[in-house]
Amino acid sequence: MTEFWINMGPQHPMTHGLWNMKVQVDGETVTDAKPEIGYLHRGYEKIMEVREFQKNVVLTDRLCYVSSITWSHAYCLAVEKMMGIETPERGQWIRVVALELQRIASHLMWLAAYGPDLGLLTGLLWALRERELFLDLIQLMSGARMNQNYPRVGGVRNDLPENFEAMCRRSIEHFLEKVDNEYQRVFQESKVFHMRTEGVGKISAADAIDWGVTGPNLRACGVNVDLRRLDPYEVYEEIDFEPQVWHDGGAGDSYARFVCRFNELRESCQIILQALEKMPKTGPYRVKAPRRAEGEGYAKTEDSRGEALFYVIGDGDDRPYRVKIRSPVFCTMAATPIMLRGNKLADSVAILGSVDVCVGEMDK
Amino acid sequence: MTSAPLVPNLFAVCEVLVLAIVWVVDQILYALAGLIPPLTGLAQWFDPVARARLGMGPLGSELLIVVVTWLIAVTVIVIWATLVNLLTMMWVERKFYSRLQDRYGIMISIWSLPFWPFNRAHRPTHRGTGYLQNIADGVKLLQKENITPRNADSAMFHISPVLIASSTLMIFAALPWSSGFYVANLELGILFIFAAFSLAPLGILIAGWSANNKYTLVGGLRAAAMLMAYEIPMILSVIALVFFTGSLNPLTIVKQQERTLFSLGPLAIPAWYVFSPQILGFIVFSVSMMAEMERIPFDIPEAEAELVEGWTTEYSGMRFGLVFGFKWLRMIAGAALIAILYLGGWSGPVFVTLSVGGVPVPIVPEEAWFLLKIYLISIVFIWISWSVPRVRIDQILNIGWKKLIPYSLGAIIIAAAAIASGLWAVG
Numbered sequence: 001m002t003e004f005w006i007n008m009g010p011q012h013p014m015t016h017g018l019w020n021m022k023v024q025v026d027g028e029t030v031t032d033a034k035p036e037i038g039y040l041h042r043g044y045e046k047i048m049e050v051r052e053f054q055k056n057v058v059l060t061d062r063l064c065y066v067s068s069i070t071w072s073h074a075y076c077l078a079v080e081k082m083m084g085i086e087t088p089e090r091g092q093w094i095r096v097v098a099l100e101l102q103r104i105a106s107h108l109m110w111l112a113a114y115g116p117d118l119g120l121l122t123g124l125l126w127a128l129r130e131r132e133l134f135l136d137l138i139q140l141m142s143g144a145r146m147n148q149n150y151p152r153v154g155g156v157r158n159d160l161p162e163n164f165e166a167m168c169r170r171s172i173e174h175f176l177e178k179v180d181n182e183y184q185r186v187f188q189e190s191k192v193f194h195m196r197t198e199g200v201g202k203i204s205a206a207d208a209i210d211w212g213v214t215g216p217n218l219r220a221c222g223v224n225v226d227l228r229r230l231d232p233y234e235v236y237e238e239i240d241f242e243p244q245v246w247h248d249g250g251a252g253d254s255y256a257r258f259v260c261r262f263n264e265l266r267e268s269c270q271i272i273l274q275a276l277e278k279m280p281k282t283g284p285y286r287v288k289a290p291r292r293a294e295g296e297g298y299a300k301t302e303d304s305r306g307e308a309l310f311y312v313i314g315d316g317d318d319r320p321y322r323v324k325i326r327s328p329v330f331c332t333m334a335a336t337p338i339m340l341r342g343n344k345l346a347d348s349v350a351i352l353g354s355v356d357v358c359v360g361e362m363d364k
Numbered sequence: 365m366t367s368a369p370l371v372p373n374l375f376a377v378c379e380v381l382v383l384a385i386v387w388v389v390d391q392i393l394y395a396l397a398g399l400i401p402p403l404t405g406l407a408q409w410f411d412p413v414a415r416a417r418l419g420m421g422p423l424g425s426e427l428l429i430v431v432v433t434w435l436i437a438v439t440v441i442v443i444w445a446t447l448v449n450l451l452t453m454m455w456v457e458r459k460f461y462s463r464l465q466d467r468y469g470i471m472i473s474i475w476s477l478p479f480w481p482f483n484r485a486h487r488p489t490h491r492g493t494g495y496l497q498n499i500a501d502g503v504k505l506l507q508k509e510n511i512t513p514r515n516a517d518s519a520m521f522h523i524s525p526v527l528i529a530s531s532t533l534m535i536f537a538a539l540p541w542s543s544g545f546y547v548a549n550l551e552l553g554i555l556f557i558f559a560a561f562s563l564a565p566l567g568i569l570i571a572g573w574s575a576n577n578k579y580t581l582v583g584g585l586r587a588a589a590m591l592m593a594y595e596i597p598m599i600l601s602v603i604a605l606v607f608f609t610g611s612l613n614p615l616t617i618v619k620q621q622e623r624t625l626f627s628l629g630p631l632a633i634p635a636w637y638v639f640s641p642q643i644l645g646f647i648v649f650s651v652s653m654m655a656e657m658e659r660i661p662f663d664i665p666e667a668e669a670e671l672v673e674g675w676t677t678e679y680s681g682m683r684f685g686l687v688f689g690f691k692w693l694r695m696i697a698g699a700a701l702i703a704i705l706y707l708g709g710w711s712g713p714v715f716v717t718l719s720v721g722g723v724p725v726p727i728v729p730e731e732a733w734f735l736l737k738i739y740l741i742s743i744v745f746i747w748i749s750w751s752v753p754r755v756r757i758d759q760i761l762n763i764g765w766k767k768l769i770p771y772s773l774g775a776i777i778i779a780a781a782a783i784a785s786g787l788w789a790v791g
Contacts, residue, residue: 006578013668028582028757117669119660119754125465192661192752195759345582346756349669 003031006345010039014349016113017359021336021352025345033340033348035333040363048323053079054153054289056320061147063325064361066109067304069102069138071361073151074301077233078310079320080153082297083290091155091286092234093279097168098141098150099234100268100275104175105134106304107261107268110356111183114258117353118196123186130178133171140164155286165276172269179265188262197255201339201351204252211338212331215306216264217355219245220256227302238278241271254347254354261356292318305329305356329355329362369542369710370729378437379424386410386423438537441547445536445693449735453692453742454498460743461750470494498689505685513575513678520574524567525683531563532690535697540614542710542730554612557701558599561656564694565591568665568675571687575678583674586757587665590655593764594662598652600772601645605637605705607779610790618709636708641782645775646706648768653698655760658691660749664757699741703734707741710734 009020018039024032044063048056060075061068073095080087087095108131115123135145140161142150150157187193203213205221218225226243228236244263246256294316300309306328315321332355339351371377393407408414412423423429455470462469473492512518538553538560540546550556565587572584609617625635633639638646655662666674676687703709712733755763782788 004578006582008670013672014670025582028586115753119663119667119669120752122461122465122750125467129466186751190752192755195755196753344756344758346664346667346670346754 002026008348008352009036014117014352015359016353016357017362019333019357019359019362021348023340023345023348028345030340030343030345030348033337035336037330037333037359038363040359042364044364045323045325049320052291052318053083053293053314053320056323057152058147058149061149062360063327063364064106064303064305064358065146066358067102067106067361068147069098069142069150070106070301070303071308072149073099074299074303074308074310075312076151076153077299077301078297078312079293080289080297081299082295082312082314083153083293084295085154085287085289087155087234088284088287089235090159090280090283093275094141094156094160094285095151096234096236096239096275097160097272097279098138098156100271101134101138101141103304104265104268105131105138107265108134110261110304110353111187111265114353115187117349118193120186120193123183126178126182126186130175133175137164137168137171140167152286152289154289155284157286159285168272168276172272176266176269179262183262187258194255196347196350197253197258197354199253199255200343200347201254201257201354202252203335203339207338208252208335211335213306213335214328214331215303216244216260217257217306217332219243220260221252222246227300227307231300233299233301235275235278239271239274241267241274243267254350257354292316300326303328305358305361306332308361325361325364327361327364329358330364333357333362368729369544370731371542371545373544374437374440374546375433378440379429379433382429382433382436383412383423386429437547441536442533444541445533445696449696449738450689450693451495451498453696453739454689455495456739456743457692457746458497459494460746464747464750470497472497472500502682502685502689505682508681510681510683511678513577515576516678517574517576520570521678522683524571524574525679525686527567527570528564529686529690531560531567532693532697534560534563535694538614539697539700540618540704540709541700541734543615543618545731546615549615550613552612553614554602554617554701554705557614557697558602561694561697562591562595571679572665572675575675577678579671579673579677580675583665583667583671583677587675589757590662590664590760590764593761594652594655594768597648597764597768597772598656600769601649601652601775602705604645604772604775604779605642607776607783608637608640608642608788608790614704614709618704618711621708622711634708634711636706636711638706640788641778642706642775644771644778646702648772648775649705650702651763652768653702654745654748655764657695657698657745659695659745661752661755662760663749663754664760667754669754695742695745696738699738699745700734702741703737707737709737712736 003024003026006023006025007020008023009015010018015021020036020039022034022036023030044059048059051059056075057072060072063071108127112124112127112131115121115127138148139145141164142148142157203221205223208218208221209223214225222245224243224245227233228241229243244260244267246260293314295314297312298310300307307326308328309326311324312320313322336352336355339355340348343351390407390410393403393410397403397407408418410423415421415423459469471492471494473494473496475492476496512521535557537547538550538556540549540553568587569584572580572582572587606612609620611617621634621636623635624632625639626633658665666676668674671677676684679687710730710733712728712730783790
């Protein structure tokens with residue numbers, strides 16, 4: 001059979017967002033792939049130059065709508081470094097709690113999307129059901145389910161509400177029980193799930209590093225890289241946690257990526273519980289940030305999908321002179337043809353689902 | 365165990381119905397003959413009493429009446445299969461997997477109808493049982509435009525849903541619902557059913573090719589590739605069963621299973637073929653049937669994750685409704701086949717009959733047991749298919765060729781050995 005190209009997107013149930021994966025198939029085997037992105041390009045870096053420092057948080061929220069807080073936080077961190085201010089200790093702890101809650105919500109959204117990619121609609125509804133727990137917690141904390149606008153330059157928007165700690169513990173306890181029973185059974189212990197994910201979409205650690213793959217996708221290749229450990233920001237160095245790295249054989253396949261993300265759900269819960277315990281119970285959560293600033297700020301954080309990087313230059317005005325965003329998914333997307341080649345057409349969905357694409361941050 | 369079907373003989377029941385209608389028409393004809401005298405002859409032709417006086421044969425033997433009776437019998441089966449069982453099965457599936465996924469599922473019911481007069485104030489419109497949702501969906505699909513892609517092969521594109529729908533309905537011509545409720549009692553009924561079953565993948569291939577779309581093409585080719593992988597083990601496991609039954613007539617096969625195999629204290633184990641050395645064939649048959657029904661672990665021809673909607677992508681309106689909805693009809697037929705071949709068909713433990721004027725009327729008729737088995741088997745299939753991901757095309761070919769076919773050949777050897785050694789008697 002001759003080879004032909006199939007457009008997987010921009011209107012296709014596989015694409016979680018607006019992008020196009022052109023796949024060349026020979027029968028059922030993928031011989032080549034070409035990601036086409038840019039459908040959602042909104043010119044973030046340019047828009048941010050005409051808005052004040054503090055108001056840009058609203059924009060960075062929308063970089064990835066399932067992981068708003070982590071992106072706003074990366075931006076705030078970069079601006080804080082440029083301004084030379086530091087968040088008060090309680091503010092930093094609150095940020096850690098917010099970041100990890102957002103990471104869990106984001107990973108659950110990924111898990112929810114990964115289910116239908118494999119034909120398992122039940123996984124979608126179960127994961128979205130538990131995501132509500134964390135959206136509720138985030139809403140309690142920030143007042144919004146989406147685009148929370150919670151981190152601010154110099155701290156966070158508001159203090160934690162009353163009883164937040166108890167509610168957090170209760171939700172996490174319930175969630176961990178669901179993870180250990182329902183999710184574990186429907187995903188990890190399912191034979192068909194193993195058949196669909198093991199050994200497909202392989203990428204070697206060397207290739208992954210060359211192409212700039214970061215985050216859980218790189219840790220699935222067996223590379224122990226986690227910016228929360230290697231280059232700790234906020235108060236992560238005071239927290240005892242283990243970056244989830246795939247150590248067994250068959251590294252870099254869809255299953256390894258699944259396991260890394262899946263275990264990060266549990267790990268993030270432990271981080272939240274520790275943070276709730278260790279954080280100072282009272283104190284300021286925010287310092288006043290100057291309106292104008294001059295200099296350069298640079299922050300890289302461990303986003304839900306990889307390393308998020310913000311580079312902000314101020315020229316003494318009340319708005320940035322230049323902003324550069326490094327999106328992890330943008331780099332991962334460039335490496336997807338390597339993962340896809342040689343696999344079956346049906347697996348292209350299982351592979352692209354496992355790398356967790358977020359088009360908002362990819363197209364910026 | 366004595367059996368008693370609710371419909372002792374579909375043809376006889378329909379004939380009574382036809383003769384009753386003819387009697388009403390005849391009275392009208394006699395009344396009209398008072399005004400138009402030449403109609404008297406026609407009225408007398410329809411009148412059994414007048415026929416006897418004039419020395420003509422009984423009305424029931426006239427070709428016209430026989431043909432009309434057959435047409436009505438076929439219509440009864442089609443309505444019974446589609447309007448009753450298809451809708452119920454769709455409702456069962458949608459409600460069941462919704463509950464599996466922690467949600468309410470469909471809720472449109474009779475309370476949602478705008479003209480439903482009773483109890484409206486206490487019943488919000490979307491708090492029903494959801495039985496009418498599928499009818500609402502069907503009405504919606506009927507209203508939609510039927511779009512044919514510009515470059516599609518129009519004739520083939522439009523023939524394919526007809527082929528799929530008609531071949532699926534053909535199954536029900538030979539599929540009995542009880543020892544009396546069937547259209548045709550064929551000696552080779554099971555063979556006919558399988559032949560009708562395997563026509564649909566041809567329709568899928570035609571649909572995939574003619575729509576001139578890459579997704580449908582891949583879906584159609586997958587259906588063709590899959591066909592071999594599951595049809596062969598399915599037929600082979602039935603061959604293993606035929607060693608035991610010595611017949612391909614569904615009525616005979618069920619009759620053989622109505623006796624008691626052995627008693628475990630108060631529990632009488634029936635001689636269903638699943639409790640015989642056919643257990644291996646039963647497993648192979650059920651797995652292949654799941655592929656035949658295109659249910660989720662094996663629904664790769666329309667894998668919606670990578671192929672949009674697979675081979676149904678380009679269909680719209682009621683054509684889509686036909687090819688989509690008839691999947692449930694095939695599920696009913698598949699579950700019915702499993703019940704007939706391995707699970708004793710309509711034989712059940714209790715057949716309470718009341719004698720009404722000398723005619724035995726069953727309280728729990730055979731049809732009830734048969735429907736119970738069909739729905740239970742279907743629910744197990746639904747349960748499985750909403751709990752596992754979809755397998756890949758090469759994996760299902762592996763399962764079919766490397767696992768199911770050897771197992772079914774093994775089932776044949778076991779069956780032959782059981783018969784040869786006298787462990788199990790034919791029939």
